[in-house]
Amino acid sequence: MEVLVGGNKRARRSYGFDEVALVPGPLVVDPRDVDVSWSLGGRRFEVPILAAALDGAVNPRLAIEMSRLGGLAVLNLDGVQARYEDAEAVLERIAAAPQEGVVGFIQKLYEAPVKDELIARRVREIKKGGGIAAVSATPLTADRAARAAVEAGADLFFVQSTVGTVRFHSTHVTPFPVAEFCRNAPVPVVVGNTVGYQATLELMEAGAAGVLVGVGPGHICTSRKVLGIGVPQITATADCAAARDDYLARSGRYVPVITDGGLRNGGDIAKAIVAGADAVMLGSTIAAAAEAPAPGFSWGMATSSADLPRGTRIKVGVSGSLREILFGPAHRDDGTMNLVGALRLAMSSLGAANLKEMQQAEMVIAPSLPTEGKSLQRAQGVG
Amino acid sequence: MEVLVGGNKRARRSYGFDEVALVPGPLVVDPRDVDVSWSLGGRRFEVPILAAALDGAVNPRLAIEMSRLGGLAVLNLDGVQARYEDAEAVLERIAAAPQEGVVGFIQKLYEAPVKDELIARRVREIKKGGGIAAVSATPLTADRAARAAVEAGADLFFVQSTVGTVRFHSTHVTPFPVAEFCRNAPVPVVVGNTVGYQATLELMEAGAAGVLVGVGPGHICTSRKVLGIGVPQITATADCAAARDDYLARSGRYVPVITDGGLRNGGDIAKAIVAGADAVMLGSTIAAAAEAPAPGFSWGMATSSADLPRGTRIKVGVSGSLREILFGPAHRDDGTMNLVGALRLAMSSLGAANLKEMQQAEMVIAPSLPTEGKSLQRAQGVG
Amino acid sequence: MEVLVGGNKRARRSYGFDEVALVPGPLVVDPRDVDVSWSLGGRRFEVPILAAALDGAVNPRLAIEMSRLGGLAVLNLDGVQARYEDAEAVLERIAAAPQEGVVGFIQKLYEAPVKDELIARRVREIKKGGGIAAVSATPLTADRAARAAVEAGADLFFVQSTVGTVRFHSTHVTPFPVAEFCRNAPVPVVVGNTVGYQATLELMEAGAAGVLVGVGPGHICTSRKVLGIGVPQITATADCAAARDDYLARSGRYVPVITDGGLRNGGDIAKAIVAGADAVMLGSTIAAAAEAPAPGFSWGMATSSADLPRGTRIKVGVSGSLREILFGPAHRDDGTMNLVGALRLAMSSLGAANLKEMQQAEMVIAPSLPTEGKSLQRAQGVG
């Protein structure tokens, strides 16, 4: 599907969540027989949903509850939890700050140093509560953070940057050695974020236990405006899934692919799986849980960038408890609650008994024409 | 028209009502010579429009009037009519309830049990009024409902679920035996909803007297948001029509295909026929009739879902009498009135003397650009 | 460019004004050397713009002014001018009527009978003022209207219906004999509206002196909603132009093709010519002239349809004098004024010295993304 955009420049047509829809086939499976479990780093999870390493989405309390419900939450080791003893008070202040000037307010708060002691304490809090301790750092801070976190009992380590690759060229610093880090880490290491077949393959060859897919996804995402970068998630997921399958054939090792970013509802989750994902990572949807660190608010990691902020604090509201968000009952019909129920029903309708079968289900290109929403509402609210 | 969305994942381009337009040819037929009749289950209808089995669209009174006008209305046997003796009072309460919390209100009302006695009574009311008694139930309730309804004189039975297929895999229950049910039912059985060539073919082979086409059609339909599922109706209809034609060639039996969901106006009806439909099923447009059960309001069957509601009560307004909606005169120019007149004029303009000829008419891909509406209005209102 | 929409149904991709843009080449022509003249029925016109036969666009006064300026205006013989002696008073009443109920108001006024005497009077008024008398009727009224109009001195006769074809099948009436009418008429006969190669070819073979192109063009046009019919004008124009060229090669007779409907500005006019048109017909843009019959208002011929109205009265405002609309100076930058100046400048930029060269100019598919308008305005207002 490559087109010539002009001269000799070619570009591939790519697809996002809103451009595809799922297609039921001639077989329906009883929702009760649908298995949505998956594995990461040798550990089996009943729910293929991860809570993203955002300060507004995950604190130890939420991580514990997420584990209890069968999912996985990732704690940000470069954020408030690792910088402030009384992180909850700081989060409250961020939630309470007026919108005007909130970016500067956040930037200032993130100037406090990260403390190893706090990293260890957060990990211990999660473990003490019976949760799985998954933590995230950037390549810059990964070494030190990993040492503190693993010693305290961390179960999984995430290394995340805007574009996570094995190859980094620099005349200033020694690149972060992905393969060496994965080999030496005593716990499974998930790496991201990435897009593209080749980059994914290289991360898997380097020993990643999982790969996060998604760089500037979505349609009006700030990084697409600021940097021009942004690969729609359906295409990005399918590309990385192809790398996973080829790597599996070659190595015998199955490295799950986790779609991260741009997902808004149950429909997007189902589409990501059909595109090839093994699981999905959610940010704002989780930040809207009653158990979230700063209930009702969320902000991105790039908000605190001093010279090129790519995001701000946004109000996400509180939609319900984490259990309701994952398993219902849903109080709203916008697809942001009972996500697992929705995924099960979608899989049932598409005749998929498990995630591997769901990855083989059919999708169509079916552009949404959202501007017609108003006039359609009448007829389709009851469709 | 398959494209590669990424990796090895392929998807077919699909089309909805708003992406196509009909094309007049070199022949025009006198509208008075246009025949819009069709047959279902051995019965001939003068009007290829069915009223959907929604509580806000069909009660016995409307069914009688719809029959009288040449169409067919389907009564919902899982709704208020089969649960409450004084159904009209309950409908009035739903119509009068404040929007805030209306989903919960509806959910509660639908907890009352379905009574065989009421099923029988509704059928008898329709028959007594001279109407054709077409009734609808889900696979779960079909057996019991059919017994009561047929005994009371029902003429046609509809079995409807979100995705209606012959094949249902379950380790918990015995699947609904579509073929057996059709074979044993003393009246013709229409089955739905479905999309896809293979699923349609299997339903026809199982003995369905008609097939309802449409799973999550439309562009911002809740099931597309919640489940990711939704096949645009032009493509869905054309796929099912192809199955019908092949099944006819193979079996000699003609099983009409009824496009159900997402239709908003006369233009959509004409497009559905050109895509291959034999008839269409309307919900909200009928709920806007003065004779409708809860004039001015409509709500979907999935609204009452306890843990995953996919719809709410919407205000549709009252556009006119059922006769005006079907035959005019139209008081509005939005295509929601004089639907049969509009279909006739469209067929006339396309040189189609009957529905079979209309199915062969030409359509083009002609995306509507609704956001330009405002600036276009000036020039095109008089175009 | 045919695609499979589903099953065995195919559809061609079609294009409207907003989906294409014109491309300058390596040659620019001095605007003063650009010739925009064309011929219709043996008569040469300096301006390739016709005023449409709408009661809100053309009365004798405007027709005279339009002739004087080098264009051509067509008077509607089925409207107010042919039904009321004091047409101006009736037009004033329509302009003054409240929007609420205006359709019914118009329907009532159009119930007054057409009078031969008034047809003759309007033609004489135009001739007396030095104008070219072009008049329009429907196939139903053409015979009688033509007799009265020609006798009074009409120069050109237009036969217009929603879909104008040579072939009309009816068991009720004798079809309007296009070929016979053209042969017998003592003045050139322009026929429309049509779309499609075959239908255009047949009209030309029947003797039409010109063909009007456009059936339900535009994006949210009422006939697309009500009937599903509507062929985007770039495709429709190019199809008809191909028929014209083939007919010319075969017969030696050049029958101009006039794009009618959906044009809003100078850009659309230039695009229509590049698509193959010899001239364009404008309605609302002309109705916005200070000299228009009901300055500031316009309504379509289908507004008065008793049982299926497809349009209403719309406010178009007054943009300037007819001379300013055609030749400037423009007071606004929306492309609705100085239409001829804009066409000249476009032709100059594309290196086209005359309309035949302009028909060979280059266009690209360049979808407008109007919803981005707001955010673009800043950067592009000065682009």
Place this chain on the structure above:
Amino acid sequence: MEVLVGGNKRARRSYGFDEVALVPGPLVVDPRDVDVSWSLGGRRFEVPILAAALDGAVNPRLAIEMSRLGGLAVLNLDGVQARYEDAEAVLERIAAAPQEGVVGFIQKLYEAPVKDELIARRVREIKKGGGIAAVSATPLTADRAARAAVEAGADLFFVQSTVGTVRFHSTHVTPFPVAEFCRNAPVPVVVGNTVGYQATLELMEAGAAGVLVGVGPGHICTSRKVLGIGVPQITATADCAAARDDYLARSGRYVPVITDGGLRNGGDIAKAIVAGADAVMLGSTIAAAAEAPAPGFSWGMATSSADLPRGTRIKVGVSGSLREILFGPAHRDDGTMNLVGALRLAMSSLGAANLKEMQQAEMVIAPSLPTEGKSLQRAQGVG
């Protein structure tokens, strides 16, 4: 990618900024190792951004600052600076004029004659401040303006018209001799604006030191409405870049291609480079600098056109100092500040160490669906 729009008319699919996105690959480059320098007319610039020759964007003061920061500003020799001794006072009056009637107000002010003395003075002011004096005139005024400017010390001369070509056909005037002008000018001559491979090639063969790309770019740009003309910039840039590469292969001379018009943010700049541009030219974004001539306002050169105005004065607001716009820190996350920082980060993410490598980077077709913005904001603000 040519399609048949109808009949025998073909059109190429073209692409604008909003339809593409950039794709990171398996290599990331340290942003500190990214080189964004380029050369024009034998002069090396550290920043590939030019300020456009608009009266609202460039005066001598801004030109000096732009040079100091590593970029280049072009002064308009047909505008206020060359017509009024106290240009600043006139600019203040334009900025202060009420919106109502501002076009007429501007038209009147531009009736004052251009004075050679003032041209010389502005050039000297720039040189005196240590700036690079780049000036712009139209083909009509180029000869006289060049003489005055070069004598006063101008470093670079721009000849700009709506469509700049080598070939101009006229029976009224002697065409502007591009090749002769370039040959005789004692300073490098940049010519524009153009689109298309052939036109670009001819300008390069005529001796242009640089070519400005962009004729009516953008989606709702006035010249697309008024004239129908407008080639989306990604396609236009790639076409011209192909001509540059072929001309280089043939002649050994590298003539940079500068994308001018329609760019709104850092993302668009990065995309233009990937499409093949060597540099970009910005208007409104620069007019929003605190140092701009009429801080907060901008108006196009075609605003003053007496009979066919194609633009008006728009409010652009003041976003920060020129330094902040180019190098940050950014106070906003909309991509209009820290443009160089954004370009560096984009290049880093795409593994491009310099602009030539960036021209080879990957882009995908990824339509933005801006109307979904509202509903997406929640999830993607933190994506």
